[in-house]
Amino acid sequence: MFPILAARLLAPGIHEFVVQAPRVARKARPGHFVVIRVDEKGERIPLTLADWDAEAGTITLVVQEVGYSTRLMGQLAAGDALQDVLGPLGTAPPIEKVGTIIGVGGGVGVAPLYPRIRGYKQAGNRVVAIAGARSRDLLIMVDRLRECSDELHLATDDGSVGHHGFVSQVLEKLLDSGVRPAEVLAIGPVPMMRAVVEVTRPRGIPTTVSLNALMVDGTGMCGGCRVSVGGVTRFTCVDGPEFDGLQVDFAELQQRLQQYRSQEKLAADPAQRKEACRCLEQLTAPSFRG
Amino acid sequence: MPGAADRAKLPRVEMPKQDPRQRARNFSEVALGFTPELAQTEAGRCLNCRNHPCVDGCPVNVPIPEFIALIVQGDFLGAAQKIKEKNSLPAICGRVCPQESQCEARCVWGKKGKPIAIGGLERFVADWEREHAPQAPPSVPAACESPRRGVRVAVVGSGPAGLTAAADLARLGYSVTVFETLHAPGGVLRYGIPEFRLPKGILDHEIEYLKSLGVAIETDVAVGLTVGLDELHHREGYQAIFVGTGAGLPSLLNIPGENANGVYSANEYLTRVNLMKAYRFPEYATPVRIGHKVAVVGAGNVAMDAARTALRLGADDVCIVYRRSRQEMPARHEEIVNAEEEGIRFHLLSNPVRILAGSDGWVQGMVCQRMELGEPDASGRRRPVPVPGSEFTLDVDLVIVAIGQGPNPILTRHTPGLQLDRHGCIVTDADGRTSLPYVWAGGDIVTGAATVIAAMGAGKRAARAMDAYLCSTVLAGQRAGVSEGRG
Ligand SMILES: Cc1cc2nc3c(=O)[nH]c(=O)nc-3n(C[C@H](O)[C@H](O)[C@H](O)COP(=O)(O)OP(=O)(O)OC[C@H]3O[C@@H](n4cnc5c(N)ncnc54)[C@H](O)[C@@H]3O)c2cc1C
Ligand SMILES: Cc1cc2nc3c(=O)[nH]c(=O)nc-3n(C[C@H](O)[C@H](O)[C@H](O)COP(=O)(O)OP(=O)(O)OC[C@H]3O[C@@H](n4cnc5c(N)ncnc54)[C@H](O)[C@@H]3O)c2cc1C
Ligand code: SF4
Ligand code: SF4
Ligand code: FES
DSSP states (O other), X not given: OEEEEEEEEEETTEEEEEEEOHHHXXXXXXXXXXXXXXSTTOOOEEEEEEEEETTTTEEEEXXXXXXXXXXXXXXXXXXBEESEEEEEESOOOOOOOOSEEEEXXXXXXXXXXXXXXXXXXXXTOEEEEEEEESSGGGOOOHHHHHHTOSEEEEEETTOSSSEESOHHHHHHHHHHTTOOOSEEEEEXXXXXXXXXXXXXXXXXXXXXXXXXXXXXXXXXXXXXXXXXXXXXXXXXXXXXXXXXXXXXXXXXXXXXXXXXXXXXXXXXXXXXXXXXXXXXXXXXXXXXXX | OOOHHHHTTSOOOOOXXXXXXXXXXXXSOSBOOOOHHHHHHHHTTOOOOTTOHHHHXXXXXXXXXXXXXXXXXXXXXXXXXXXXXXXXXXHHHHHHSOGGGTHHHXXXXXXXXXXXXXXXXXXXXXXXXXXXXXXXOOOOOOSOOSOOTTOEEEEEOOSHHHHHHHHHHHHTTOEEEEEOSSSSSOXXXXXXXXXXXXXXXXXXXXXXXXXXXXXXXXXXXXXXXXXXXXXXXXXXXXXXXXXXXXXXXXOXXXXXXXXSBTEEEHHHHHIIIIISOGGGTTTSSOOOOOOSEEEEEOOSHHHHHHHHHHHHHTOSEEEEEOSSOGGGOOSOHHHHHHHHHHTOEEEOSEEEEEEEEOTTSBEEEXXXXXXXXEEEOTTSSEEEEEOTTOOEEEOOSEEEEOSOEEOOHHHHHTOTTOOBOTTSOBOOOTTOBOSSTXXXXXXXXXXXXXOHHHHHHHHHHHHHHHHHHHHHTHHHHHHHHHHHHHO
């Protein structure tokens, strides 16, 4: 069991947890993620390290409620515990001094972006951060981003703060105004990362994206997280999650994220879930179909 | 007791099984086990051969005639202990060993086509012991007299190799910790082999027994990522380490359409069902796609397990697609027969060339090519070659790829100085010693995908070698310290 030492709400439906996981904290680097299980019957879900403290033996996770497991996690408070925390997983690419970096974060993607751009800043780069969300109250970690960037731009879909529109539009404006980054790093929902790549590709700017494929083990054992990058199949959990965004087959990724749509709906709806569990008890073999 | 000539006329006692139609829809164990009467009848057929060819067929040399003689005498407990001198997981091996190519293949009755049911008898006495008596720890021959308590030894990976090494080291008195990546121990016995072939209660029992010996199990630790071998040794004080990380890397077909929705590796499919209990979704939160028409590519144990699991989850039609012929199928004979009885169909001499997906991204069919067998290849099996113009399409909505596994790379990728062969397997000597001074290895990570009993045997050999090493280093140092103190 991995005790939760602190829990707070960052925005509606977005929670931050400080979890005791000394082994993970000791080895963590920007870009790493963990696989957690909330309880005995839980699924294994991947979450990026938003922060860590090797001395205190703690890690910080920022979680957005989107379905059954994340909602279950959203109900936890300090004093509760996660059943399992495995990590740190994934390749954490070395951070070097390369010049200017533009970090683009969308929605809860701002959380994993934060340690990466902090790393770039510490390595002596000029860091421009662009953070976006649907509206002002969903924009998270703005102060922390400001601390570790030279320039911070905000965008909201409804215009409640910053640019009225998408982060990719802010990026486009910056590039058109003559900013020439050595690299763009984009973390967020698939459509956002896709939009960013559409901006950077014609301009020939190296672009890294962090993919959120469905995972089970997170250690390269199942291949459920496979993605096509440059026409080659890669496993997101061990070869990524960061890949060359200009090479990623986003359409395939988007499609693979839909694989359990109907089961996810069933799992997330408490009434339906209860009904299905009861049916299950009466059957020797389950009769549902995906 | 009938004489040898009469015994030759006795039929082999077949183990009772669940009715095929019924069992194809439930996850309960297929083979029901011998009753004491059946076991004794079958044991009575054994000739107690002085040169015991059967023993040479067993990778760990279980004293077969001796334990069978004890069954005849009705001393089931004694028989169990006899087996455990060589094999610490008989309830598991009795169920999953490929006996027809090992012990039973060498039995003198084999020539007449009815070898003694050695595996069935082994299973019987192990189950008897589990149900009727607490497990008595068999002793392990020790390399020296020193007290080993307090000397820390680590085992990485909790498959049969790791579990066996841990048990033997604990019985010798070492303080043993097992590290496992997944949230539950057991390796393939947990996430791969399904409940209907190996009930998880048996595995749980073995793990409880290990804990009763004082073994600590730390799950959620991916050695190499969470902590390095060097850190375990230098910082955490593990004097010797056994690595049994298995062959968990799934091979894929690398054909067009393989990333369509509804194409699984067997590892993912079986892990979702066995480890994550997706067959009890939504009570357990992990979903699995069920499918109406399922094709499983491959014909090893993994493929049979995946196909029979698909059937049990409720698929209407399940077939095996295999590029060679029946004779070359690598699965255990018994499981091929079981699969057939349950209604799995076989498309032999067929090889997938591409997977078709609909506009919604889901699998809609699989195009295959007919094959014929040519000259033998490196494995000695005849090489399949495509028949030109023989493409045909299977109407399927779920594809499971079960064409083999490579060595698990997490630990090996992150351990500098550990010598690997060109396949990525760890290189060891006969005792399991690796290129790193304090590290031993065994099981599938050394041999590539093999068998439970081979992995166990490797764990046993390594435990003995590790004990000898510790006796001549750490424990020798302690002894010297003690005698100096006295002097
Ligand atoms: C490497 C990695 C790092 C991640 N880091 C974070 C993080 O720091 N914070 C965070 O809130 N989320 C993160 N995610 C996404 C998170 O894992 C999913 O939101 C979670 O698994 C959903 O589980 P659920 O049961 O709540 O929802 P489900 O019911 O399983 O799904 C609900 C909806 O979310 C979508 N979804 C499911 N799984 C994922 C996924 N893996 N990625 C994106 N969408 C998904 C589904 O398509 C579905 O539409 C990360 C994903 C990956 C692969
Ligand atoms: C579906 C299936 C059916 C099979 N059926 C049979 C059968 O009927 N008969 C038979 O004899 N054999 C069978 N086999 C093969 C047999 O199971 C294996 O040969 C055997 O399990 C190998 O044992 P092992 O201990 O070497 O590795 P494994 O059983 O693979 O265990 C390795 C363990 O190490 C863990 N691990 C990996 N890397 C790390 C790390 N870095 N840190 C910590 N832990 C790690 C893994 O999670 C795993 O739990 C089957 C295999 C499969 C997949
Ligand atoms: S361990 Fe396996 S091979 Fe050896 S005797 Fe038992 S069943 Fe036969
Ligand atoms: S070879 Fe067969 S008959 Fe002879 S001792 Fe072994 S099991 Fe018994
Ligand atoms: S999650 Fe299983 S291989 Fe990546």
